[in-house]
Amino acid sequence: MSRRCDLTGREPGFGRSVSHSHVRTSRRFDPNVQRKRYWLASEGRHVRLRLSTDAIRTIDRIGIEAAVARIRARGGKV
Template sequence: MSKKCQVTGKKPRRGKSYSIRGIAKKKKGIGLNVTGTVKRRFLPNLVKKRFWFSEENRFITLKLSTSAMRTIDKRGLSAVVRELRAQGQHI
């Protein structure tokens, strides 16, 4: 399964990690300099979570970001499941 949230659609993003050397000007140095950059990935905080879906009297397993769990708490599980099924996802 991909590293993508089923509700919010969050997925890994690309970025860079910087290596910095030098002494700050505040400490009487010549300043901080970037001496190297390395590509990296910022991964979403995903959790595989089971919810009790009372309308169908069964458990539903979703792969969610933690912010999506807050969305489910706010809007309700049935509203979120209805929206996912309208998008064509199999749940």
């Protein structure tokens, strides 16, 4: 599963871990991406989205219809 949010486009960041001895190694900062199912009343069906927790709160605020419109405007498939 790709670690990319359908709504916000958030994806992994890259950086370095620094140990006690100051040895630097590469690491990855993954976003907290969850699979969530919503009822899309306008189409009479459920949609399953891959969302970051920030995007889940955004959907709570703006509604699923507006969120799906944003995803489609970005060229995403729902």
